[in-house]
Amino acid sequence: MTISLWQRLDQSGRSLAPAAVTVMLVLLGMVPVYLPGYERVVPSLALMSVYYWAIHRPDLIRPSAAFAIGLLQDILSGTPLGMTALVLVLCHWLVVIQRAFFLADSFVVLWTGFGFIMFGSVFVQWLAYSMLTQMIVPIQAPLFQALLTLAIFPMFAWLFIRVHRAFLREI
Protein backbone atom coordinates (compact mmCIF):
# COMPACT_ATOMS: atom_id res chain seq x y z
CA MET A 1 0.00 0.00 0.00
CA THR A 2 1.41 3.35 -0.95
CA ILE A 3 1.05 6.31 1.33
CA SER A 4 -0.63 9.24 -0.33
CA LEU A 5 0.66 12.77 -0.12
CA TRP A 6 -2.11 13.76 2.26
CA GLN A 7 -1.35 10.93 4.59
CA ARG A 8 2.27 11.90 4.60
CA LEU A 9 1.41 15.55 5.27
CA ASP A 10 -0.92 14.49 8.04
CA GLN A 11 1.76 12.33 9.56
CA SER A 12 4.45 15.00 9.52
CA GLY A 13 1.96 17.49 10.91
CA ARG A 14 1.21 15.18 13.78
CA SER A 15 4.85 14.48 14.46
CA LEU A 16 5.38 18.23 14.86
CA ALA A 17 2.95 18.25 17.81
CA PRO A 18 5.54 17.90 20.61
CA ALA A 19 7.70 20.74 19.31
CA ALA A 20 4.65 22.90 18.58
CA VAL A 21 3.27 22.38 22.08
CA THR A 22 6.64 23.33 23.57
CA VAL A 23 6.93 26.52 21.51
CA MET A 24 3.39 27.46 22.46
CA LEU A 25 4.24 26.98 26.13
CA VAL A 26 7.34 29.18 25.75
CA LEU A 27 5.14 31.99 24.40
CA LEU A 28 2.42 31.37 26.96
CA GLY A 29 4.95 31.59 29.78
CA MET A 30 5.69 35.18 28.78
CA VAL A 31 2.17 36.50 29.05
CA PRO A 32 2.09 39.12 31.78
CA VAL A 33 -0.04 37.68 34.59
CA TYR A 34 -1.14 40.40 36.93
CA LEU A 35 -0.46 38.58 40.17
CA PRO A 36 1.81 40.15 42.79
CA GLY A 37 5.19 38.43 42.88
CA TYR A 38 4.35 36.11 39.99
CA GLU A 39 6.89 37.54 37.58
CA ARG A 40 9.62 36.25 39.87
CA VAL A 41 8.47 32.64 39.90
CA VAL A 42 7.15 32.09 36.37
CA PRO A 43 7.14 28.30 36.00
CA SER A 44 9.47 26.71 33.46
CA LEU A 45 6.83 25.37 31.09
CA ALA A 46 9.31 24.51 28.32
CA LEU A 47 11.31 22.29 30.66
CA MET A 48 8.20 20.27 31.53
CA SER A 49 7.39 19.79 27.90
CA VAL A 50 10.89 18.77 26.84
CA TYR A 51 11.04 16.39 29.82
CA TYR A 52 7.76 14.69 28.96
CA TRP A 53 8.43 14.34 25.23
CA ALA A 54 12.03 13.22 25.71
CA ILE A 55 10.69 10.36 27.81
CA HIS A 56 7.82 9.34 25.59
CA ARG A 57 8.75 10.40 22.07
CA PRO A 58 12.48 11.18 21.92
CA ASP A 59 12.25 10.57 18.18
CA LEU A 60 9.94 13.56 17.75
CA ILE A 61 11.82 16.07 19.86
CA ARG A 62 15.50 15.84 19.10
CA PRO A 63 18.26 17.48 21.16
CA SER A 64 18.58 20.05 18.37
CA ALA A 65 14.89 20.94 18.75
CA ALA A 66 15.37 21.30 22.51
CA PHE A 67 18.34 23.56 21.80
CA ALA A 68 16.38 25.71 19.34
CA ILE A 69 13.44 26.06 21.72
CA GLY A 70 15.76 27.04 24.56
CA LEU A 71 17.38 29.61 22.30
CA LEU A 72 13.99 31.10 21.42
CA GLN A 73 13.15 31.36 25.12
CA ASP A 74 16.49 33.07 25.80
CA ILE A 75 16.05 35.52 22.96
CA LEU A 76 12.53 36.52 23.94
CA SER A 77 13.00 36.61 27.68
CA GLY A 78 16.29 38.51 27.71
CA THR A 79 18.27 35.90 29.62
CA PRO A 80 21.85 35.36 28.39
CA LEU A 81 21.74 33.56 25.05
CA GLY A 82 22.32 29.85 25.53
CA MET A 83 21.34 29.60 29.19
CA THR A 84 17.95 27.96 28.75
CA ALA A 85 19.23 26.08 25.69
CA LEU A 86 21.93 24.53 27.87
CA VAL A 87 19.42 23.42 30.47
CA LEU A 88 16.98 21.94 27.94
CA VAL A 89 19.73 20.04 26.14
CA LEU A 90 21.05 18.71 29.45
CA CYS A 91 17.53 17.66 30.46
CA HIS A 92 17.01 15.88 27.16
CA TRP A 93 20.32 14.06 27.47
CA LEU A 94 19.74 12.98 31.07
CA VAL A 95 16.28 11.69 30.28
CA VAL A 96 17.41 9.78 27.22
CA ILE A 97 20.33 8.04 28.91
CA GLN A 98 18.19 7.18 31.97
CA ARG A 99 15.04 6.48 29.98
CA ALA A 100 14.49 3.09 31.63
CA PHE A 101 14.09 4.85 34.97
CA PHE A 102 11.83 7.65 33.77
CA LEU A 103 9.63 5.50 31.58
CA ALA A 104 7.79 3.93 34.48
CA ASP A 105 4.09 3.33 34.65
CA SER A 106 3.59 5.19 37.87
CA PHE A 107 2.93 8.89 37.78
CA VAL A 108 4.77 9.40 41.06
CA VAL A 109 8.01 8.28 39.40
CA LEU A 110 7.40 10.67 36.52
CA TRP A 111 6.81 13.50 38.97
CA THR A 112 9.79 12.63 41.18
CA GLY A 113 12.03 12.40 38.15
CA PHE A 114 10.89 15.83 37.08
CA GLY A 115 11.71 17.11 40.56
CA PHE A 116 15.32 16.00 40.16
CA ILE A 117 15.56 17.55 36.70
CA MET A 118 13.92 20.79 37.84
CA PHE A 119 16.19 21.38 40.81
CA GLY A 120 19.23 20.39 38.77
CA SER A 121 18.26 22.86 36.06
CA VAL A 122 17.73 25.66 38.58
CA PHE A 123 21.17 25.02 40.00
CA VAL A 124 22.83 25.00 36.56
CA GLN A 125 21.04 28.20 35.54
CA TRP A 126 21.88 29.90 38.80
CA LEU A 127 25.54 28.93 38.44
CA ALA A 128 25.67 30.08 34.81
CA TYR A 129 23.93 33.39 35.53
CA SER A 130 26.11 34.09 38.56
CA MET A 131 29.23 33.42 36.53
CA LEU A 132 28.06 35.56 33.62
CA THR A 133 27.07 38.55 35.76
CA GLN A 134 30.05 37.98 38.08
CA MET A 135 27.99 38.28 41.24
CA ILE A 136 26.15 35.93 43.51
CA VAL A 137 22.54 36.09 42.35
CA PRO A 138 20.00 35.41 45.13
CA ILE A 139 18.80 31.83 44.78
CA GLN A 140 15.42 32.21 46.53
CA ALA A 141 13.47 33.22 43.45
CA PRO A 142 14.82 30.33 41.32
CA LEU A 143 14.04 27.89 44.12
CA PHE A 144 10.48 29.14 44.40
CA GLN A 145 10.22 28.91 40.64
CA ALA A 146 11.28 25.27 40.89
CA LEU A 147 8.70 24.55 43.60
CA LEU A 148 5.89 26.23 41.68
CA THR A 149 6.81 24.40 38.48
CA LEU A 150 6.87 21.13 40.38
CA ALA A 151 3.47 21.88 41.91
CA ILE A 152 1.75 22.52 38.61
CA PHE A 153 3.53 19.69 36.78
CA PRO A 154 0.57 17.24 37.07
CA MET A 155 -1.71 19.71 35.30
CA PHE A 156 0.62 20.03 32.34
CA ALA A 157 1.47 16.33 32.35
CA TRP A 158 -2.26 15.73 31.87
CA LEU A 159 -2.23 18.14 28.92
CA PHE A 160 0.75 16.35 27.36
CA ILE A 161 -0.90 12.97 27.80
CA ARG A 162 -4.01 14.32 26.07
CA VAL A 163 -1.99 15.68 23.16
CA HIS A 164 -0.03 12.45 23.04
CA ARG A 165 -3.21 10.38 22.77
CA ALA A 166 -5.00 12.70 20.39
CA PHE A 167 -2.26 13.20 17.81
CA LEU A 168 0.31 10.50 18.21
CA ARG A 169 -1.56 7.31 18.89
CA GLU A 170 -0.93 5.77 15.50
CA ILE A 171 2.48 7.09 14.61
Next chain:
Amino acid sequence: MARLTALKALVQRFSFLLLLLASIALMMVGRVDPTLVQSTRTRVTDAFAPILDAISRPAATAAHIVETFVEIVEVHRENKQLRLENARLLQWRQAALRLEAENNSLRSLLRYKPEAKASFVSARVIAAPGGAFLRDVVVTAGRRDGVRRGQAAVAGPGMVGRVIEVGEWSSRVLLITDINTRVPVVLDNSRQRAVLAGDNSDQPRLLYLPPEAPVAVGDRVVTSGDGGMFPAGLPVGVVASVGDRQIKVQPLVALGKLEHVQLVDFGLPGALISEAERISSIK
Protein backbone atom coordinates in the same frame (compact mmCIF):
# COMPACT_ATOMS: atom_id res chain seq x y z
CA MET B 1 23.29 -4.20 12.73
CA ALA B 2 24.92 -3.89 16.13
CA ARG B 3 27.59 -1.73 14.62
CA LEU B 4 24.96 0.52 13.08
CA THR B 5 23.20 1.11 16.39
CA ALA B 6 26.54 1.76 18.05
CA LEU B 7 27.29 4.35 15.39
CA LYS B 8 23.90 5.88 15.90
CA ALA B 9 24.47 6.13 19.63
CA LEU B 10 27.86 7.72 18.99
CA VAL B 11 26.34 10.34 16.71
CA GLN B 12 23.67 11.03 19.27
CA ARG B 13 26.21 11.49 22.02
CA PHE B 14 28.32 13.66 19.77
CA SER B 15 25.38 15.88 18.85
CA PHE B 16 24.65 16.31 22.53
CA LEU B 17 28.21 17.43 23.22
CA LEU B 18 28.09 19.74 20.23
CA LEU B 19 24.88 21.38 21.40
CA LEU B 20 26.27 21.69 24.91
CA LEU B 21 29.37 23.44 23.62
CA ALA B 22 27.23 25.63 21.37
CA SER B 23 25.18 26.80 24.38
CA ILE B 24 28.29 27.64 26.35
CA ALA B 25 29.86 29.34 23.34
CA LEU B 26 26.73 31.45 22.89
CA MET B 27 26.90 32.60 26.49
CA MET B 28 30.52 33.61 25.91
CA VAL B 29 29.62 35.47 22.72
CA GLY B 30 26.95 37.34 24.67
CA ARG B 31 29.62 38.40 27.15
CA VAL B 32 32.19 39.39 24.56
CA ASP B 33 29.97 41.02 21.95
CA PRO B 34 26.71 42.17 23.52
CA THR B 35 25.75 44.36 20.54
CA LEU B 36 25.61 41.39 18.18
CA VAL B 37 23.38 39.46 20.56
CA GLN B 38 21.26 42.55 21.10
CA SER B 39 20.58 43.14 17.43
CA THR B 40 19.55 39.50 16.98
CA ARG B 41 17.34 39.75 20.02
CA THR B 42 15.55 42.89 18.88
CA ARG B 43 14.87 41.38 15.45
CA VAL B 44 13.41 38.16 16.83
CA THR B 45 11.44 40.02 19.51
CA ASP B 46 10.04 42.29 16.79
CA ALA B 47 8.96 39.26 14.81
CA PHE B 48 7.24 37.69 17.80
CA ALA B 49 5.71 40.94 19.08
CA PRO B 50 2.38 40.51 17.21
CA ILE B 51 1.97 36.97 18.60
CA LEU B 52 2.84 38.04 22.13
CA ASP B 53 0.48 40.98 21.75
CA ALA B 54 -2.36 38.69 20.69
CA ILE B 55 -1.91 36.15 23.47
CA SER B 56 -1.43 38.79 26.15
CA ARG B 57 -4.87 40.29 25.46
CA PRO B 58 -6.99 37.53 27.00
CA ALA B 59 -4.84 37.64 30.13
CA ALA B 60 -5.32 41.39 30.35
CA THR B 61 -9.08 41.00 29.88
CA ALA B 62 -9.25 38.35 32.62
CA ALA B 63 -7.26 40.61 34.93
CA HIS B 64 -9.66 43.47 34.18
CA ILE B 65 -12.68 41.34 35.04
CA VAL B 66 -11.17 40.25 38.35
CA GLU B 67 -10.19 43.83 39.07
CA THR B 68 -13.72 45.06 38.35
CA PHE B 69 -15.16 42.66 40.91
CA VAL B 70 -12.60 43.69 43.50
CA GLU B 71 -13.43 47.33 42.76
CA ILE B 72 -17.15 46.77 43.25
CA VAL B 73 -16.50 45.15 46.61
CA GLU B 74 -14.22 47.93 47.73
CA VAL B 75 -16.07 50.88 46.24
CA HIS B 76 -17.58 52.26 49.47
CA ARG B 77 -14.41 52.17 51.49
CA GLU B 78 -12.46 53.58 48.60
CA ASN B 79 -14.95 56.36 48.05
CA LYS B 80 -14.65 57.51 51.64
CA GLN B 81 -10.90 57.42 51.42
CA LEU B 82 -10.88 59.33 48.14
CA ARG B 83 -13.09 62.08 49.55
CA LEU B 84 -10.67 62.63 52.38
CA GLU B 85 -7.76 62.56 50.01
CA ASN B 86 -9.50 64.96 47.65
CA ALA B 87 -10.05 67.48 50.40
CA ARG B 88 -6.41 67.26 51.33
CA LEU B 89 -5.26 67.54 47.72
CA LEU B 90 -7.39 70.63 47.13
CA GLN B 91 -5.45 72.34 49.89
CA TRP B 92 -2.23 71.21 48.29
CA ARG B 93 -3.43 72.54 44.96
CA GLN B 94 -3.84 75.99 46.41
CA ALA B 95 -0.36 75.77 47.85
CA ALA B 96 1.02 74.54 44.53
CA LEU B 97 -0.63 77.33 42.55
CA ARG B 98 0.74 79.93 44.93
CA LEU B 99 4.21 78.40 44.71
CA GLU B 100 4.04 78.21 40.94
CA ALA B 101 3.20 81.88 40.67
CA GLU B 102 5.99 82.73 43.04
CA ASN B 103 8.38 80.47 41.17
CA ASN B 104 7.50 82.08 37.85
CA SER B 105 8.08 85.55 39.13
CA LEU B 106 11.40 84.55 40.69
CA ARG B 107 12.49 82.83 37.49
CA SER B 108 11.73 85.88 35.47
CA LEU B 109 13.96 87.84 37.85
CA LEU B 110 16.80 85.33 37.44
CA ARG B 111 16.54 84.71 33.68
CA TYR B 112 16.38 81.00 34.46
CA LYS B 113 16.78 78.67 31.48
CA PRO B 114 13.90 76.21 31.66
CA GLU B 115 14.58 72.50 31.12
CA ALA B 116 13.65 70.99 27.79
CA LYS B 117 10.03 69.89 27.49
CA ALA B 118 9.48 66.17 27.85
CA SER B 119 7.56 64.17 25.29
CA PHE B 120 6.41 60.62 25.74
CA VAL B 121 5.14 57.54 23.97
CA SER B 122 2.62 55.26 25.70
CA ALA B 123 2.97 51.55 25.12
CA ARG B 124 1.26 48.36 26.19
CA VAL B 125 3.17 45.69 28.09
CA ILE B 126 2.91 42.53 26.00
CA ALA B 127 5.34 40.24 27.79
CA ALA B 128 6.89 39.99 31.21
CA PRO B 129 9.24 37.17 30.47
CA GLY B 130 11.91 37.75 33.10
CA GLY B 131 11.56 34.59 35.15
CA ALA B 132 13.76 33.98 38.13
CA PHE B 133 16.85 35.79 36.95
CA LEU B 134 15.71 38.91 35.18
CA ARG B 135 13.17 41.70 35.58
CA ASP B 136 12.15 43.05 32.21
CA VAL B 137 9.08 43.72 30.10
CA VAL B 138 8.51 43.95 26.36
CA VAL B 139 6.34 46.84 25.19
CA THR B 140 4.62 47.76 21.94
CA ALA B 141 6.55 50.81 20.86
CA GLY B 142 9.80 50.97 18.99
CA ARG B 143 12.04 53.03 16.79
CA ARG B 144 9.24 54.08 14.46
CA ASP B 145 7.42 55.56 17.46
CA GLY B 146 10.49 57.55 18.42
CA VAL B 147 11.74 55.33 21.24
CA ARG B 148 15.47 55.49 21.87
CA ARG B 149 17.78 53.45 24.05
CA GLY B 150 18.24 54.78 27.57
CA GLN B 151 14.87 56.53 27.82
CA ALA B 152 13.14 56.34 31.17
CA ALA B 153 9.99 54.23 31.47
CA VAL B 154 7.36 55.75 33.72
CA ALA B 155 4.01 54.40 34.84
CA GLY B 156 1.53 56.42 36.87
CA PRO B 157 3.22 57.76 39.95
CA GLY B 158 6.84 56.92 39.28
CA MET B 159 9.70 55.49 37.32
CA VAL B 160 9.70 51.78 36.49
CA GLY B 161 12.82 51.27 34.42
CA ARG B 162 14.91 52.09 31.41
CA VAL B 163 14.76 51.12 27.73
CA ILE B 164 17.62 48.73 26.95
CA GLU B 165 16.72 47.46 23.49
CA VAL B 166 14.76 49.11 20.72
CA GLY B 167 13.32 47.19 17.81
CA GLU B 168 11.28 48.51 14.93
CA TRP B 169 7.93 48.27 16.76
CA SER B 170 8.80 46.73 20.11
CA SER B 171 11.29 47.48 22.83
CA ARG B 172 12.53 45.97 26.05
CA VAL B 173 12.48 47.79 29.38
CA LEU B 174 14.79 46.72 32.20
CA LEU B 175 12.93 47.28 35.48
CA ILE B 176 14.49 49.05 38.45
CA THR B 177 14.31 45.80 40.45
CA ASP B 178 16.62 43.92 38.05
CA ILE B 179 20.00 42.93 39.44
CA ASN B 180 21.77 44.86 36.68
CA THR B 181 20.00 48.19 37.27
CA ARG B 182 21.74 51.14 38.91
CA VAL B 183 19.93 54.49 39.21
CA PRO B 184 21.56 57.58 40.73
CA VAL B 185 19.06 58.85 43.29
CA VAL B 186 18.75 61.40 46.04
CA LEU B 187 16.75 61.21 49.26
CA ASP B 188 14.16 63.93 49.06
CA ASN B 189 14.36 65.06 52.70
CA SER B 190 18.07 65.00 53.46
CA ARG B 191 19.31 65.59 49.86
CA GLN B 192 21.65 62.67 50.47
CA ARG B 193 22.90 61.12 47.24
CA ALA B 194 22.95 57.37 46.71
CA VAL B 195 22.63 54.71 44.06
CA LEU B 196 19.52 52.56 43.80
CA ALA B 197 20.55 49.01 42.93
CA GLY B 198 18.16 46.20 42.02
CA ASP B 199 18.74 42.72 43.39
CA ASN B 200 15.91 40.81 41.67
CA SER B 201 13.74 41.12 44.77
CA ASP B 202 10.65 43.36 44.87
CA GLN B 203 12.52 46.05 46.74
CA PRO B 204 15.81 47.45 45.40
CA ARG B 205 18.58 48.54 47.79
CA LEU B 206 20.29 51.87 48.39
CA LEU B 207 24.06 51.74 47.88
CA TYR B 208 26.89 54.11 48.78
CA LEU B 209 24.98 55.91 51.50
CA PRO B 210 27.29 57.15 54.30
CA PRO B 211 26.62 55.25 57.55
CA GLU B 212 25.79 58.42 59.46
CA ALA B 213 23.30 59.65 56.84
CA PRO B 214 19.86 60.23 58.32
CA VAL B 215 17.44 57.81 56.66
CA ALA B 216 13.97 56.99 57.90
CA VAL B 217 11.27 54.66 56.67
CA GLY B 218 8.95 56.62 54.39
CA ASP B 219 11.59 58.96 52.95
CA ARG B 220 10.94 59.67 49.29
CA VAL B 221 13.59 58.57 46.80
CA VAL B 222 13.85 60.52 43.53
CA THR B 223 16.35 60.46 40.68
CA SER B 224 19.29 62.80 41.16
CA GLY B 225 19.99 63.39 37.49
CA ASP B 226 23.67 62.49 37.94
CA GLY B 227 25.20 61.02 34.81
CA GLY B 228 22.61 62.58 32.53
CA MET B 229 20.62 59.39 32.02
CA PHE B 230 17.47 60.55 33.76
CA PRO B 231 16.23 64.01 34.65
CA ALA B 232 16.46 65.05 38.28
CA GLY B 233 13.44 64.71 40.52
CA LEU B 234 11.68 61.74 38.91
CA PRO B 235 10.01 59.88 41.79
CA VAL B 236 11.19 56.29 42.17
CA GLY B 237 10.05 54.96 45.53
CA VAL B 238 9.94 55.34 49.29
CA VAL B 239 12.30 53.87 51.87
CA ALA B 240 10.63 50.69 53.09
CA SER B 241 13.03 49.41 55.71
CA VAL B 242 16.27 50.55 57.29
CA GLY B 243 18.48 47.73 58.54
CA ASP B 244 22.05 47.54 59.71
CA ARG B 245 23.26 46.03 56.50
CA GLN B 246 20.89 47.34 53.86
CA ILE B 247 18.25 49.92 53.15
CA LYS B 248 15.34 48.72 51.01
CA VAL B 249 13.22 50.93 48.79
CA GLN B 250 9.64 50.16 47.81
CA PRO B 251 9.00 51.25 44.18
CA LEU B 252 6.04 53.59 43.78
CA VAL B 253 4.60 51.48 40.97
CA ALA B 254 3.44 47.88 41.44
CA LEU B 255 5.86 46.37 38.93
CA GLY B 256 4.05 43.04 38.82
CA LYS B 257 0.92 44.74 37.54
CA LEU B 258 2.31 46.86 34.74
CA GLU B 259 -0.13 47.16 31.87
CA HIS B 260 0.97 50.36 30.18
CA VAL B 261 4.15 52.36 30.43
CA GLN B 262 5.20 55.74 29.11
CA LEU B 263 8.60 55.93 27.50
CA VAL B 264 9.70 59.47 28.12
CA ASP B 265 12.05 61.55 26.04
CA PHE B 266 13.25 64.28 28.35
CA GLY B 267 15.29 65.92 25.63
CA LEU B 268 18.43 65.30 27.65
CA PRO B 269 21.79 65.57 25.92
CA GLY B 270 22.38 61.99 27.11
CA ALA B 271 26.14 62.45 26.92
CA LEU B 272 26.88 59.15 28.58
CA ILE B 273 24.55 57.13 26.40
CA SER B 274 25.90 58.47 23.14
CA GLU B 275 29.41 58.02 24.47
CA ALA B 276 28.71 54.38 25.32
CA GLU B 277 27.14 53.77 21.93
CA ARG B 278 30.05 55.38 20.15
CA ILE B 279 32.50 53.15 22.01
CA SER B 280 30.52 50.00 21.36
CA SER B 281 30.25 50.85 17.65
CA ILE B 282 34.03 51.30 17.46
CA LYS B 283 34.44 47.85 18.99
